[in-house]
Every structure is written in structure tokens, then in C-alpha cells.
Amino acid sequence: MSKVTFKPGTMVNPVPVVMVSCGDTEAEYNIVTIAWTGIVNSEPPMTYISVRKSRHSHGIIEKNGEFVINLCTEKLAWTADYCGVKSGRNINKFQEQKLTPVPGQYVKCPMIKECPVNIECRVMEVHQYSSHDMFVAEILAVHADESLLDEKGKLQMEKAALICYNHGDYYGLQKKPIGKFGFSVMKPKTKKRLAAETRKNKKG
Amino acid sequence: MSKVTFKPGTMVNPVPVVMVSCGDTEAEYNIVTIAWTGIVNSEPPMTYISVRKSRHSHGIIEKNGEFVINLCTEKLAWTADYCGVKSGRNINKFQEQKLTPVPGQYVKCPMIKECPVNIECRVMEVHQYSSHDMFVAEILAVHADESLLDEKGKLQMEKAALICYNHGDYYGLQKKPIGKFGFSVMKPKTKKRLAAETRKNKKG
Numbered sequence: 534m535s536k537v538t539f540k541p542g543t544m545v546n547p548v549p550v551v552m553v554s555c556g557d558t559e560a561e562y563n564i565v566t567i568a569w570t571g572i573v574n575s576e577p578p579m580t581y582i583s584v585r586k587s588r589h590s591h592g593i594i595e596k597n598g599e600f601v602i603n604l605c606t607e608k609l610a611w612t613a614d615y616c617g618v619k620s621g622r623n624i625n626k627f628q629e630q631k632l633t634p635v636p637g638q639y640v641k642c643p644m645i646k647e648c649p650v651n652i653e654c655r656v657m658e659v660h661q662y663s664s665h666d667m668f669v670a671e672i673l674a675v676h677a678d679e680s681l682l683d684e685k686g687k688l689q690m691e692k693a694a695l696i697c698y699n700h701g702d703y704y705g706l707q708k709k710p711i712g713k714f715g716f717s718v719m720k721p722k723t724k725k726r727l728a729a730e731t732r733k734n735k736k737g
Numbered sequence: 738m739s740k741v742t743f744k745p746g747t748m749v750n751p752v753p754v755v756m757v758s759c760g761d762t763e764a765e766y767n768i769v770t771i772a773w774t775g776i777v778n779s780e781p782p783m784t785y786i787s788v789r790k791s792r793h794s795h796g797i798i799e800k801n802g803e804f805v806i807n808l809c810t811e812k813l814a815w816t817a818d819y820c821g822v823k824s825g826r827n828i829n830k831f832q833e834q835k836l837t838p839v840p841g842q843y844v845k846c847p848m849i850k851e852c853p854v855n856i857e858c859r860v861m862e863v864h865q866y867s868s869h870d871m872f873v874a875e876i877l878a879v880h881a882d883e884s885l886l887d888e889k890g891k892l893q894m895e896k897a898a899l900i901c902y903n904h905g906d907y908y909g910l911q912k913k914p915i916g917k918f919g920f921s922v923m924k925p926k927t928k929k930r931l932a933a934e935t936r937k938n939k940k941g
Contacts, residue, residue, distance in 0.1 A: 535883050536855070538842065539892070541876040543776045544856055545753055545784050545806060546894055547901050547910060571775035572747045573787045574866035580749050581785075583777045602749060607915060614921040638742065651740070652748055660862070660873070662778035669864070672745040679739050688743070690750055690904035697751050697901050700894035702914035706751060710906035711811060717819040 543569075547697035547704065552603045552613055552648060553582055554634070555593045557641045562634055564626045564645065565590035566617030568698040569665065570602065578672040580654060583665040589621040594668055598656040599640040603648035607694045607705045614703065639673040649693040651676045751901040751908065756807045756820055756852060757786055758838070759797045761845045766838055768830045768849065769794035770821030772902040773869065774806065782876040784858060787869040793825040798872060802860040803844040807852035811898045811909045818907065843877040853897040855880040 548568045556562035569583035580602065584591045594600050605613045612630045619626065627634050627643075634643030637653045644651035654670035661667075681692050691710065696703050713719075713727065752772045760766035773787035784806065788795045798804050809817045816834045823830065831838050831847075838847030841857045848855035858874035865871075885896050895914065900907050917923075917931065 536880040537883055537886060537890075539879040539881060541782045542879050543779055543782045543784075544808075544854060544876070544879045545755065545774055545776055546808060546854075547751070547753060547899055548775050549749055549752055551749065569776045569779075570749055571752050571785075572749055572773045573785070573864075573871045574869045575747055575773075575789070576868040578745045578747045579866060580747075581775075581777070585779070604748075604750060610915045611921050614916060614919065618919050618922050650748060650750075658864070660777075660864075662783060664780040665778045667777045672748070675743040675746050675748045676740040677743060679741055682741060686741075688904065691906065695751055695903065696915065697910065698918075699899065699910060699914070700892065701918050702895065703916050703918075703920075704910040704914050706901065706903060706908040707911055710903070710908050711814045711900065712818060712907050714902075714905050714907075715818065715822055716907075717815050718822050 544700075547699040550605050550613055550696050550698045550703060552605055552609075552616055552645055553590065553600050554603060554645055555590050555597065555600045555642045557597050559634070561593060562625075562627055562643055563590050563593055563621035564616045564632070565621070566605075566613045573669060579657070579669060580652070580672055581667050581669045583662075583667045585665050591666065594656065595659070595666070597642065599642050600654050600656070600668070600670070601637060601640060601642055601644045602652040602654060603645040604650040604652075604693065605696050606649060607696055609647065610696050610703045613696070637674070644676065649678045649681060748904075751903040754809050754814075754817055754900050754902045754907060756809055756813075756817055756849055757794065757804050758807060758849055759794050759801065759804045759846045761801050763838070765797060766829075766831055766847055767794050767797055767825035768820045768836070769825070770809075770817045777873060783861070783873060784856070784876055785871050785873045787866075787871045789869050795870065798860065799863070799870070801846065803846050804858050804860070804872070804874070805841060805844060805846055805848045806856040806858060807849040808854040808856075808897065809900050810853060811900055813851065814900050814907045817900070841878070848880065853882045853885060
């Protein structure tokens with residue numbers, strides 16, 4: 534297969550799609566949809582969001598040093614897109630999109646009730662680049678819908694039907710995973726046990 | 738829906754799965770699979786990878802200041818998992834996994850021929866955190882399989898069948914996108930034109 538060379542582009546794909554909520558007071562509450570996010574450290578868990586300097590949320594997060602990452606589902610794809618193209622300078626996105634702000638445990642800014650997973654974040658560093666600022670943040674707590682837990686309280690993320698962003702398009706994930714981390718070196722015994730557990734969870 | 742609170746975790750999902758290749762000389766060539774990656778700036782395009790300090794590739798990238806991000810497909814999921822759990826200190830992953838190192842245009846380290854998209858990167862900053870170091874890098878060039886281009890030379894990423902990482906599992910994406918960036922505010926006329934283009938591309 535021969536390859537074609539392109540000029541530099543933001544070509545890491547697929548990437549997450551999250552709705553970031555921010556604002557200290559109800560009048561300030563806002564939502565911005567972000568694909569430039571991910572994990573930067575495991576222990577302790579740290580994340581980042583890169584926000585275009587012109588975005589309304591940029592000033593709010595810069596001022597308050599707090600935000601919430603709300604994971605997005607297939608059902609919320611339309612809303613996520615809307616919150617990514619519209620500006621909170623002109624509209625109240627919570628009201629327009631019938632989203633419910635609920636209080637976090639550590640941060641003043643609201644979490645989005647309708648999102649299955651909410652991640653409370655406190656900014657630790659800001660790295661300034663040409664078009665975007667990268668807010669590197671500590672993850673303070675994670676909240677997840679009860680419906681995503683199995684009987685042992687383990688989070689089953691596949692039930693959330695999350696979406697990702699792939700070169701300009703929003704995509705849902707396939708129903709069945711290809712494999713689990715470590716599946717290429719997994720012992721047959723472990724494989725068998727995991728398959729049994731999966732069957733049990735599907736019935737439950 | 739009531740929510741359950743968890744302690745902090747690396748819960749941003751889904752995230753990319755990429756194979757990062759590095760090494761100045763053939764003896765040094767190595768591959769490490771990374772999910773802690775994404776875009777940090779759009780103009781100019783900048784990316785990052787967060788690499789655990791203990792990984793063999795960490796030292797190589799730190800020394801050379803260069804790496805290539807190779808996007809992973811459903812067919813390469815097993816190989817990607819293997820390159821994520823095994824260490825290059827003990828094995829030659831290119832040889833073991835029958836992957837072909839091909840020269841990049843700007844960097845000394847190899848690109849992986851079997852991956853549909855290769856992104857050449859040069860390290861600009863290293864941010865040190867507790868478990869991982871974040872290598873922030875400039876994207877120098879992007880190479881993509883000819884088979885991914887439509888007749889106008891436009892990249893059709895959906896043809897690559899890329900994978901993502903969702904809370905410990907590898908997933909393929911659904912065949913059909915939910916929508917395009919901006920679809921929530923798209924004029925009916927634009928929608929119609931895009932649908933016609935999609936039909937044409939499918940036939941072609």
C-alpha cells in the first residue's frame with residue numbers, strides 16, 4: 534500500500550467528545566463541547582482540555598480554575614454538537630438544550646445530570662499555545678449513573694453508549710468489544726473465567 | 738437517575754489507541770501502545786503522548802525528541818495490545834509482530850507501514866507528572882494510505898476502521914456516523930448536498 538503525504542493536521546483519531554461545564558454562579562453557567570481532551574497522568578489521575586482562546590468558556594475556566602467533564606452518549610450527540618458550535622455569550626445552553634445543572638462535590642461549577650459520567654476537575658497548570666490553551670487538571674471525583682453498575686458495583690462503561698469524534702464525524706462504538714487490555718497475552722484459564730462473567734452480567 | 742460517586746480515576750472515555758514508534762537506529766527501534774494521547778492545539782497542529790517513566794520507549798523518546806503516532810485498526814487490535822503489554826527491552830516488536838519500519842520524511846524514527854495513518858512528531862515540551870511524562874509535540878507531517886482517499890484526494894477516515902479504548906476494552910466504531918461536526922445547525926440545503934456526496938462516494 535503506497536502512502537500519500539499531507540501537510541500537518543490534527544489527525545490523531547478517534548478522540549473523545551465531552552461536554553465541559555463551567556461557571557461559579559447560575560448566571561455564569563456554561564457548556565462547551567471539547568474533543569481535545571484525554572488523560573495525561575494515571576497516578577494521581579490527571580486530565581486536560583484544550584480550549585480555543587476565543588471561546589466564552591475559556592475565560593470562565595481561566596478565572597475559576599474548575600470545570601466538569603461530562604461524557605456524551607449517542608442520544609446526546611445532537612446536543613453535544615449544538616453546544617460545540619453555539620456560543621454561551623448569546624444563549625443559555627442548559628435552558629435551550631433542557632440540560633439539568635446539578636451540584637458537584639468539590640467544585641462550584643455544575644455537572645450535567647443527563648450525562649452518564651461526570652468528572653470533577655481542578656486546574657493545576659495552563660499551557661498557552663497559539664490557538665488553544667491547555668488546562669491540565671487534577672481529577673477530584675467521578676460520578677456515574679447507578680444503571681451502569683453491575684451487582685458488584687463495578688462500572689460497565691459499555692452500557693453508556695458513549696460517542697467519539699473521528700476526523701469530523703461523531704461515531705458510536707460497536708456493541709461488542711474487540712478485546713480487553715492484555716487479551717493478546719491472556720492465559721486460556723483467565724479468558725474462560727472472563728467469558729463466564731460476561732455471560733452472567735448480560736443475564737443479570 | 739441517581740448517581741454513585743467514585744474516587745478519582747482515569748475516566749475520560751473513549752480515548753484513542755495508537756502505536757507510537759521511536760528509535761534513531763534499527764537496533765533502537767521500538768513500539769509502545771498509548772491511549773493517553775490527543776490533540777492540544779489546532780493551529781499549528783500539536784499533539785501529546787503521556788508515557789509511563791518506566792517504559793523502554795520513554796528513555797528513547799526523551800533522548801531523541803522524536804516519535805511517530807501510528808493509528809490502529811480493528812485488524813491491528815491484537816498487535817496493539819501486545820505492543821502495550823510487552824517491553825522492548827526484551828523483544829524486537831517489529832520483528833515479532835511482523836511490522837515493517839519505513840522511513841519518515843522529517844524524523845529519524847521509523848513509521849509503521851501496516852498502520853493506515855502515520856503522524857510524524859517532534860517533541861517541544863516535556864511536562865513531568867508523578868507516573869507519566871507528557872511529551873507535547875509539533876505535528877510535522879501526516880501520511881495516509883492511498884486507499885483511504887476519495888477521487889478528489891479527500892481523506893475518508895471511516896474507511897480505516899480505527900479503534901478506540903473504552904474503560905479497559907478495545908472497540909471498533911460503528912459503520913455509520915451519527916453526524917458531522919455542525920449537523921445540529923446545518924441548513925437543509927447543505928444536508929442534502931452532503932447526503933448526495935456520500936452516496937456518490939459509496940458508489941465510487
